[in-house]
Amino acid sequence: MPSKREYDLILLGATGYTGILTMRYIFKALPLDLKWAIAGRNKGKLEHLAQSLVPESSSRQPPDTIIVQLNQKELNDLAKRARLVISTVGPFALFGSETFAACARNATHYLDCTGEVPWLKDMIQQHDTIARENGSIMIPCCGFDCVPSDLSTWAAANYIRRHFGTKTGRVDVCIHSVQGGISGGTLASVLQAFELNSPRHLYKAHAPYALSPKRPSPTVPIKRTSIWTKVFGLLWIKQLGWMAYQPQGPVDRAIVHRSWGLLEPTTVSYGHNFDFHAWFKIWGPVVAILWHFGGVILAPLILLRPIRKLLPKLWYEPGSGAGQGKIENNWFEYRCVAEADTATKLKSKALVRMRYESDPYIFTAAALGEAARILLWQKDTWAHKLGGGVLTPATLGDHYVSQLRAAGVTIEVQSDDPASRGKDPFTKV
16 A cells, blocks of 8 residues: 555544444544544534544544435545545445445445345455455454454464464354434444345345355364244354344454454464354343234334334434433443364353443444554564455454554453353452
Protein backbone atom coordinates (compact mmCIF):
# COMPACT_ATOMS: atom_id res chain seq x y z
CA MET A 1 0.00 0.00 0.00
CA PRO A 2 1.34 3.49 -0.84
CA SER A 3 2.46 5.14 2.43
CA LYS A 4 1.85 8.72 1.32
CA ARG A 5 -1.86 9.20 1.44
CA GLU A 6 -3.78 12.23 2.58
CA TYR A 7 -5.48 10.44 5.47
CA ASP A 8 -4.72 7.54 7.76
CA LEU A 9 -8.43 6.83 8.13
CA ILE A 10 -11.76 7.87 6.63
CA LEU A 11 -14.98 6.99 8.46
CA LEU A 12 -17.82 6.61 5.95
CA GLY A 13 -21.33 6.86 7.38
CA ALA A 14 -20.46 9.05 10.35
CA THR A 15 -23.97 10.56 10.53
CA GLY A 16 -25.64 7.20 11.26
CA TYR A 17 -26.23 5.64 14.67
CA THR A 18 -23.17 3.37 14.76
CA GLY A 19 -21.16 5.92 12.78
CA ILE A 20 -21.58 8.62 15.43
CA LEU A 21 -20.50 6.25 18.20
CA THR A 22 -17.49 5.16 16.14
CA MET A 23 -16.53 8.76 15.38
CA ARG A 24 -16.61 9.62 19.09
CA TYR A 25 -14.48 6.61 19.96
CA ILE A 26 -11.86 7.42 17.33
CA PHE A 27 -11.67 11.02 18.54
CA LYS A 28 -11.32 9.94 22.16
CA ALA A 29 -9.04 6.92 21.86
CA LEU A 30 -6.82 6.99 18.78
CA PRO A 31 -3.52 8.92 18.67
CA LEU A 32 -3.59 12.73 18.62
CA ASP A 33 -1.61 12.85 15.37
CA LEU A 34 -4.16 10.70 13.51
CA LYS A 35 -4.96 12.17 10.11
CA TRP A 36 -8.61 11.40 9.54
CA ALA A 37 -11.87 12.53 8.03
CA ILE A 38 -15.55 11.71 8.27
CA ALA A 39 -17.48 11.21 5.05
CA GLY A 40 -21.11 11.13 4.01
CA ARG A 41 -23.71 12.75 1.79
CA ASN A 42 -24.96 15.55 4.05
CA LYS A 43 -22.48 18.44 4.39
CA GLY A 44 -24.38 20.20 7.16
CA LYS A 45 -24.66 17.11 9.37
CA LEU A 46 -20.99 16.24 8.88
CA GLU A 47 -19.76 19.70 9.79
CA HIS A 48 -22.03 19.86 12.84
CA LEU A 49 -20.79 16.46 14.05
CA ALA A 50 -17.15 17.34 13.52
CA GLN A 51 -17.46 20.55 15.52
CA SER A 52 -19.48 18.87 18.27
CA LEU A 53 -16.49 16.71 19.12
CA VAL A 54 -14.29 19.54 20.24
CA PRO A 55 -15.02 21.57 23.37
CA GLU A 56 -13.51 25.05 23.36
CA SER A 57 -10.70 24.03 25.71
CA SER A 58 -9.57 21.05 23.62
CA SER A 59 -6.34 21.23 21.67
CA ARG A 60 -7.31 18.34 19.42
CA GLN A 61 -8.48 19.29 15.96
CA PRO A 62 -11.80 17.93 14.64
CA PRO A 63 -11.70 15.57 11.64
CA ASP A 64 -11.96 16.88 8.11
CA THR A 65 -15.29 16.38 6.35
CA ILE A 66 -15.71 14.86 2.90
CA ILE A 67 -18.93 14.98 0.88
CA VAL A 68 -19.30 11.80 -1.13
CA GLN A 69 -22.08 10.16 -3.08
CA LEU A 70 -22.20 6.38 -3.01
CA ASN A 71 -21.22 5.86 -6.63
CA GLN A 72 -18.22 4.12 -8.15
CA LYS A 73 -16.28 7.22 -9.20
CA GLU A 74 -16.56 9.16 -5.96
CA LEU A 75 -15.93 6.13 -3.77
CA ASN A 76 -12.94 5.17 -5.91
CA ASP A 77 -11.48 8.65 -5.34
CA LEU A 78 -12.27 8.37 -1.62
CA ALA A 79 -10.45 5.04 -1.29
CA LYS A 80 -7.34 6.48 -2.93
CA ARG A 81 -7.10 9.21 -0.28
CA ALA A 82 -6.85 6.95 2.79
CA ARG A 83 -4.82 4.04 4.12
CA LEU A 84 -7.98 2.67 5.76
CA VAL A 85 -11.73 3.13 5.27
CA ILE A 86 -14.23 2.23 7.99
CA SER A 87 -17.77 1.85 6.68
CA THR A 88 -20.86 1.94 8.89
CA VAL A 89 -23.25 2.52 5.98
CA GLY A 90 -25.98 -0.11 6.01
CA PRO A 91 -27.87 -2.03 4.89
CA PHE A 92 -24.63 -3.06 3.23
CA ALA A 93 -26.44 -5.03 0.54
CA LEU A 94 -27.91 -1.70 -0.64
CA PHE A 95 -25.14 0.78 0.13
CA GLY A 96 -21.91 -1.12 0.80
CA SER A 97 -20.81 -2.87 -2.38
CA GLU A 98 -19.14 0.02 -4.19
CA THR A 99 -17.15 0.99 -1.09
CA PHE A 100 -15.97 -2.58 -0.67
CA ALA A 101 -14.94 -2.83 -4.32
CA ALA A 102 -13.14 0.55 -4.29
CA CYS A 103 -11.00 -0.45 -1.31
CA ALA A 104 -10.08 -3.80 -2.88
CA ARG A 105 -9.10 -2.09 -6.15
CA ASN A 106 -7.03 0.64 -4.56
CA ALA A 107 -4.98 -1.28 -1.96
CA THR A 108 -6.91 0.35 0.87
CA HIS A 109 -7.54 -1.46 4.13
CA TYR A 110 -11.22 -1.80 5.07
CA LEU A 111 -13.36 -2.42 8.17
CA ASP A 112 -17.12 -2.62 8.62
CA CYS A 113 -19.73 -3.79 11.12
CA THR A 114 -22.04 -5.79 8.86
CA GLY A 115 -23.78 -9.02 9.81
CA GLU A 116 -25.20 -9.57 6.30
CA VAL A 117 -23.77 -12.95 5.32
CA PRO A 118 -25.36 -13.25 1.83
CA TRP A 119 -23.88 -9.87 0.86
CA LEU A 120 -20.53 -10.80 2.34
CA LYS A 121 -20.48 -14.07 0.41
CA ASP A 122 -20.91 -12.06 -2.80
CA MET A 123 -18.13 -9.65 -1.80
CA ILE A 124 -15.73 -12.52 -1.13
CA GLN A 125 -16.48 -14.09 -4.50
CA GLN A 126 -16.10 -10.79 -6.35
CA HIS A 127 -13.21 -9.08 -4.56
CA ASP A 128 -11.13 -11.44 -2.42
CA THR A 129 -8.65 -12.22 -5.21
CA ILE A 130 -7.98 -8.60 -6.16
CA ALA A 131 -7.73 -7.59 -2.51
CA ARG A 132 -5.07 -10.26 -1.92
CA GLU A 133 -3.17 -9.18 -5.02
CA ASN A 134 -3.20 -5.55 -3.84
CA GLY A 135 -2.52 -6.28 -0.16
CA SER A 136 -5.82 -4.81 1.00
CA ILE A 137 -6.71 -6.20 4.43
CA MET A 138 -10.51 -6.25 4.49
CA ILE A 139 -12.23 -7.26 7.73
CA PRO A 140 -16.05 -7.15 7.73
CA CYS A 141 -18.23 -8.15 10.71
CA CYS A 142 -15.87 -6.24 13.00
CA GLY A 143 -18.34 -5.30 15.74
CA PHE A 144 -20.84 -7.07 17.97
CA ASP A 145 -21.27 -9.07 14.78
CA CYS A 146 -18.95 -11.08 15.15
CA VAL A 147 -15.96 -10.09 17.29
CA PRO A 148 -17.05 -11.68 20.60
CA SER A 149 -17.61 -15.16 19.14
CA ASP A 150 -14.68 -15.04 16.70
CA LEU A 151 -12.15 -13.69 19.19
CA SER A 152 -13.37 -15.93 22.03
CA THR A 153 -12.80 -18.92 19.76
CA TRP A 154 -9.34 -17.63 18.83
CA ALA A 155 -8.45 -17.15 22.50
CA ALA A 156 -9.68 -20.64 23.43
CA ALA A 157 -7.84 -22.38 20.56
CA ASN A 158 -4.70 -20.40 21.33
CA TYR A 159 -4.86 -21.43 25.00
CA ILE A 160 -5.36 -25.09 24.11
CA ARG A 161 -2.42 -25.05 21.71
CA ARG A 162 -0.08 -23.35 24.20
CA HIS A 163 -1.11 -25.14 27.41
CA PHE A 164 -2.21 -28.58 26.22
CA GLY A 165 -0.05 -28.88 23.10
CA THR A 166 -2.89 -29.95 20.84
CA LYS A 167 -5.54 -28.71 18.42
CA THR A 168 -9.14 -27.78 19.27
CA GLY A 169 -12.23 -29.96 18.96
CA ARG A 170 -15.73 -28.84 19.89
CA VAL A 171 -16.30 -25.19 20.78
CA ASP A 172 -19.52 -23.86 22.32
CA VAL A 173 -19.92 -20.08 22.54
CA CYS A 174 -22.94 -18.45 24.16
CA ILE A 175 -24.32 -15.04 24.91
CA HIS A 176 -24.27 -15.47 28.68
CA SER A 177 -26.13 -12.23 29.45
CA VAL A 178 -26.98 -9.05 27.60
CA GLN A 179 -28.86 -5.81 28.15
CA GLY A 180 -29.46 -3.70 25.07
CA GLY A 181 -31.68 -3.40 22.02
CA ILE A 182 -31.18 -3.03 18.29
CA SER A 183 -31.00 0.14 16.24
CA GLY A 184 -33.16 1.05 13.29
CA GLY A 185 -30.25 0.30 10.97
CA THR A 186 -29.83 -3.22 12.30
CA LEU A 187 -33.52 -3.93 11.87
CA ALA A 188 -33.40 -2.51 8.33
CA SER A 189 -30.46 -4.78 7.46
CA VAL A 190 -32.29 -7.88 8.71
CA LEU A 191 -35.47 -7.02 6.84
CA GLN A 192 -33.58 -6.12 3.67
CA ALA A 193 -31.96 -9.55 3.60
CA PHE A 194 -35.44 -11.07 3.24
CA GLU A 195 -36.39 -8.53 0.58
CA LEU A 196 -33.34 -9.34 -1.58
CA ASN A 197 -33.00 -13.10 -1.02
CA SER A 198 -35.26 -16.12 -1.09
CA PRO A 199 -35.43 -18.31 2.04
CA ARG A 200 -33.56 -21.01 0.11
CA HIS A 201 -30.74 -18.62 -0.78
CA LEU A 202 -30.53 -17.37 2.81
CA TYR A 203 -30.31 -20.95 4.06
CA LYS A 204 -27.49 -21.79 1.66
CA ALA A 205 -25.62 -18.54 2.38
CA HIS A 206 -25.68 -19.31 6.12
CA ALA A 207 -24.52 -22.92 5.72
CA PRO A 208 -21.72 -23.67 8.21
CA TYR A 209 -18.83 -23.38 5.75
CA ALA A 210 -20.42 -21.07 3.17
CA LEU A 211 -17.74 -18.40 3.75
CA SER A 212 -14.80 -20.68 4.45
CA PRO A 213 -12.08 -21.03 1.79
CA LYS A 214 -12.03 -24.79 2.48
CA ARG A 215 -14.05 -27.53 4.11
CA PRO A 216 -12.85 -29.71 6.98
CA SER A 217 -11.72 -33.31 6.75
CA PRO A 218 -12.35 -34.53 10.30
CA THR A 219 -10.46 -37.58 11.49
CA VAL A 220 -13.11 -38.47 14.08
CA PRO A 221 -16.93 -38.42 13.74
CA ILE A 222 -18.43 -35.06 14.62
CA LYS A 223 -20.95 -35.39 17.45
CA ARG A 224 -24.43 -35.04 16.01
CA THR A 225 -27.05 -32.72 17.49
CA SER A 226 -29.40 -34.73 19.69
CA ILE A 227 -33.08 -35.16 18.93
CA TRP A 228 -33.88 -33.29 22.16
CA THR A 229 -32.00 -30.24 20.90
CA LYS A 230 -33.50 -30.41 17.40
CA VAL A 231 -37.11 -30.87 18.50
CA PHE A 232 -37.29 -29.09 21.85
CA GLY A 233 -34.25 -26.80 21.82
CA LEU A 234 -32.92 -28.49 24.95
CA LEU A 235 -29.17 -28.51 25.58
CA TRP A 236 -27.29 -28.50 28.87
CA ILE A 237 -23.56 -27.70 28.90
CA LYS A 238 -21.98 -28.13 32.33
CA GLN A 239 -19.75 -25.05 32.15
CA LEU A 240 -22.39 -22.83 30.52
CA GLY A 241 -25.84 -23.93 31.70
CA TRP A 242 -29.04 -24.31 29.67
CA MET A 243 -28.56 -23.32 26.04
CA ALA A 244 -31.09 -22.14 23.49
CA TYR A 245 -31.02 -21.11 19.83
CA GLN A 246 -29.20 -17.84 19.23
CA PRO A 247 -30.59 -15.75 16.31
CA GLN A 248 -27.14 -14.32 15.61
CA GLY A 249 -25.62 -17.82 15.72
CA PRO A 250 -25.58 -18.58 11.96
CA VAL A 251 -23.74 -15.30 11.31
CA ASP A 252 -21.19 -16.03 14.04
CA ARG A 253 -20.74 -19.57 12.75
CA ALA A 254 -20.08 -18.41 9.20
CA ILE A 255 -17.36 -15.98 10.32
CA VAL A 256 -15.73 -18.37 12.82
CA HIS A 257 -15.57 -21.06 10.16
CA ARG A 258 -13.99 -18.60 7.74
CA SER A 259 -11.38 -17.92 10.42
CA TRP A 260 -10.86 -21.68 10.71
CA GLY A 261 -10.36 -21.99 6.95
CA LEU A 262 -8.00 -19.01 6.67
CA LEU A 263 -5.84 -20.15 9.59
CA GLU A 264 -5.89 -23.89 8.83
CA PRO A 265 -2.63 -23.85 6.76
CA THR A 266 -0.79 -21.83 9.44
CA THR A 267 0.96 -22.63 12.72
CA VAL A 268 -2.12 -21.40 14.64
CA SER A 269 -4.51 -23.86 12.97
CA TYR A 270 -7.56 -24.81 15.03
CA GLY A 271 -7.36 -28.36 13.67
CA HIS A 272 -9.23 -30.83 11.44
CA ASN A 273 -11.77 -31.76 14.13
CA PHE A 274 -12.82 -28.21 14.99
CA ASP A 275 -16.59 -28.06 15.58
CA PHE A 276 -18.20 -24.69 16.43
CA HIS A 277 -21.65 -24.01 17.93
CA ALA A 278 -23.30 -20.75 19.06
CA TRP A 279 -26.00 -20.48 21.72
CA PHE A 280 -27.96 -18.16 23.96
CA LYS A 281 -28.00 -18.89 27.70
CA ILE A 282 -31.49 -19.39 29.03
CA TRP A 283 -32.84 -19.69 32.57
CA GLY A 284 -33.96 -23.31 32.63
CA PRO A 285 -35.39 -26.18 30.56
CA VAL A 286 -38.96 -24.90 30.52
CA VAL A 287 -37.91 -21.46 29.33
CA ALA A 288 -35.59 -23.08 26.77
CA ILE A 289 -38.51 -25.02 25.29
CA LEU A 290 -40.74 -21.91 25.24
CA TRP A 291 -37.95 -19.89 23.60
CA HIS A 292 -37.45 -22.61 20.99
CA PHE A 293 -41.10 -22.98 20.01
CA GLY A 294 -41.64 -19.21 20.18
CA GLY A 295 -38.95 -18.84 17.55
CA VAL A 296 -40.42 -21.65 15.45
CA ILE A 297 -43.81 -19.92 15.49
CA LEU A 298 -42.69 -16.30 15.09
CA ALA A 299 -39.72 -16.61 12.72
CA PRO A 300 -41.83 -17.43 9.62
CA LEU A 301 -43.76 -14.18 10.09
CA ILE A 302 -40.76 -12.23 8.83
CA LEU A 303 -41.26 -13.95 5.47
CA LEU A 304 -44.50 -12.00 5.07
CA ARG A 305 -43.92 -8.67 3.35
CA PRO A 306 -46.71 -6.82 5.23
CA ILE A 307 -44.98 -7.76 8.50
CA ARG A 308 -41.65 -6.51 7.15
CA LYS A 309 -43.29 -3.23 6.16
CA LEU A 310 -44.91 -2.83 9.57
CA LEU A 311 -41.90 -3.52 11.82
CA PRO A 312 -39.89 -0.36 10.98
CA LYS A 313 -42.92 1.78 11.83
CA LEU A 314 -42.92 0.26 15.31
CA TRP A 315 -39.19 0.80 15.90
CA TYR A 316 -36.43 3.34 15.29
CA GLU A 317 -35.83 4.76 11.83
CA PRO A 318 -32.66 3.60 10.02
CA GLY A 319 -29.74 5.70 11.26
CA SER A 320 -31.22 6.12 14.73
CA GLY A 321 -31.55 4.24 18.00
CA ALA A 322 -31.62 4.71 21.76
CA GLY A 323 -29.71 7.76 23.01
CA GLN A 324 -26.21 7.34 24.38
CA GLY A 325 -27.36 8.27 27.87
CA LYS A 326 -29.78 5.35 27.83
CA ILE A 327 -27.34 2.74 26.54
CA GLU A 328 -24.18 3.48 28.51
CA ASN A 329 -25.40 1.34 31.44
CA ASN A 330 -26.08 -1.67 29.22
CA TRP A 331 -23.71 -4.63 29.06
CA PHE A 332 -23.08 -8.01 27.51
CA GLU A 333 -21.11 -11.12 28.37
CA TYR A 334 -20.05 -14.00 26.15
CA ARG A 335 -18.75 -17.32 27.45
CA CYS A 336 -16.99 -20.11 25.63
CA VAL A 337 -15.96 -23.67 26.43
CA ALA A 338 -13.56 -25.43 24.06
CA GLU A 339 -12.33 -29.02 24.17
CA ALA A 340 -8.78 -30.11 23.40
CA ASP A 341 -8.74 -32.48 20.43
CA THR A 342 -7.42 -35.59 22.17
CA ALA A 343 -8.28 -39.28 22.05
CA THR A 344 -9.06 -39.42 25.76
CA LYS A 345 -12.65 -39.62 26.94
CA LEU A 346 -12.13 -36.85 29.50
CA LYS A 347 -10.81 -33.91 27.52
CA SER A 348 -9.01 -30.86 28.82
CA LYS A 349 -11.04 -27.70 28.25
CA ALA A 350 -10.43 -24.00 27.97
CA LEU A 351 -12.99 -21.50 29.27
CA VAL A 352 -13.27 -17.94 27.96
CA ARG A 353 -15.22 -15.02 29.38
CA MET A 354 -15.65 -11.78 27.43
CA ARG A 355 -17.60 -8.99 29.11
CA TYR A 356 -18.13 -5.32 28.30
CA GLU A 357 -19.73 -2.95 30.77
CA SER A 358 -21.54 -0.92 28.14
CA ASP A 359 -23.84 -1.32 25.16
CA PRO A 360 -23.12 -3.67 22.23
CA TYR A 361 -23.19 -0.66 19.87
CA ILE A 362 -20.58 1.15 21.94
CA PHE A 363 -18.57 -2.07 21.84
CA THR A 364 -18.87 -2.04 18.05
CA ALA A 365 -17.38 1.46 18.00
CA ALA A 366 -14.48 0.29 20.19
CA ALA A 367 -14.00 -2.86 18.12
CA LEU A 368 -13.77 -0.85 14.90
CA GLY A 369 -11.48 1.76 16.47
CA GLU A 370 -9.06 -0.78 17.95
CA ALA A 371 -8.98 -2.85 14.76
CA ALA A 372 -8.13 0.38 12.92
CA ARG A 373 -5.29 1.06 15.35
CA ILE A 374 -3.83 -2.38 14.61
CA LEU A 375 -4.17 -2.13 10.83
CA LEU A 376 -2.60 1.32 10.77
CA TRP A 377 0.37 0.70 13.05
CA GLN A 378 1.01 -3.04 13.38
CA LYS A 379 2.69 -5.25 10.79
CA ASP A 380 2.93 -8.68 12.41
CA THR A 381 -0.66 -9.91 12.79
CA TRP A 382 -1.91 -12.97 10.94
CA ALA A 383 -3.93 -10.60 8.76
CA HIS A 384 -0.63 -9.07 7.57
CA LYS A 385 1.05 -12.48 7.24
CA LEU A 386 -1.82 -13.72 5.08
CA GLY A 387 -1.07 -10.79 2.77
CA GLY A 388 -4.54 -9.28 2.49
CA GLY A 389 -7.91 -10.36 1.17
CA VAL A 390 -11.29 -10.65 2.87
CA LEU A 391 -10.28 -11.75 6.37
CA THR A 392 -11.88 -11.98 9.83
CA PRO A 393 -11.46 -10.34 13.26
CA ALA A 394 -9.62 -13.43 14.57
CA THR A 395 -6.78 -12.85 12.09
CA LEU A 396 -5.82 -9.81 14.21
CA GLY A 397 -5.11 -12.36 16.94
CA ASP A 398 -3.40 -11.54 20.22
CA HIS A 399 -2.90 -7.89 19.25
CA TYR A 400 -6.68 -7.52 19.09
CA VAL A 401 -7.17 -9.26 22.44
CA SER A 402 -4.65 -6.88 24.03
CA GLN A 403 -6.13 -3.73 22.50
CA LEU A 404 -9.70 -4.61 23.46
CA ARG A 405 -8.56 -5.30 27.01
CA ALA A 406 -6.92 -1.89 27.07
CA ALA A 407 -10.23 -0.44 25.82
CA GLY A 408 -12.07 -1.88 28.83
CA VAL A 409 -13.21 -5.28 27.56
CA THR A 410 -12.73 -8.11 30.04
CA ILE A 411 -11.25 -11.16 28.29
CA GLU A 412 -10.34 -14.03 30.61
CA VAL A 413 -9.08 -17.47 29.60
CA GLN A 414 -8.47 -20.38 31.95
CA SER A 415 -8.51 -24.17 32.21
CA ASP A 416 -11.70 -25.91 33.26
CA ASP A 417 -11.43 -27.06 36.86
CA PRO A 418 -13.56 -30.21 37.43
CA ALA A 419 -13.77 -29.30 41.13
CA SER A 420 -15.71 -26.13 40.23
CA ARG A 421 -18.51 -27.96 38.40
CA GLY A 422 -21.84 -26.51 39.46
CA LYS A 423 -20.19 -23.20 40.38
CA ASP A 424 -19.44 -20.20 38.21
CA PRO A 425 -15.84 -20.89 37.10
CA PHE A 426 -15.12 -17.17 36.81
CA THR A 427 -16.31 -16.24 40.30
CA LYS A 428 -13.42 -14.92 42.35
CA VAL A 429 -13.11 -16.56 45.77
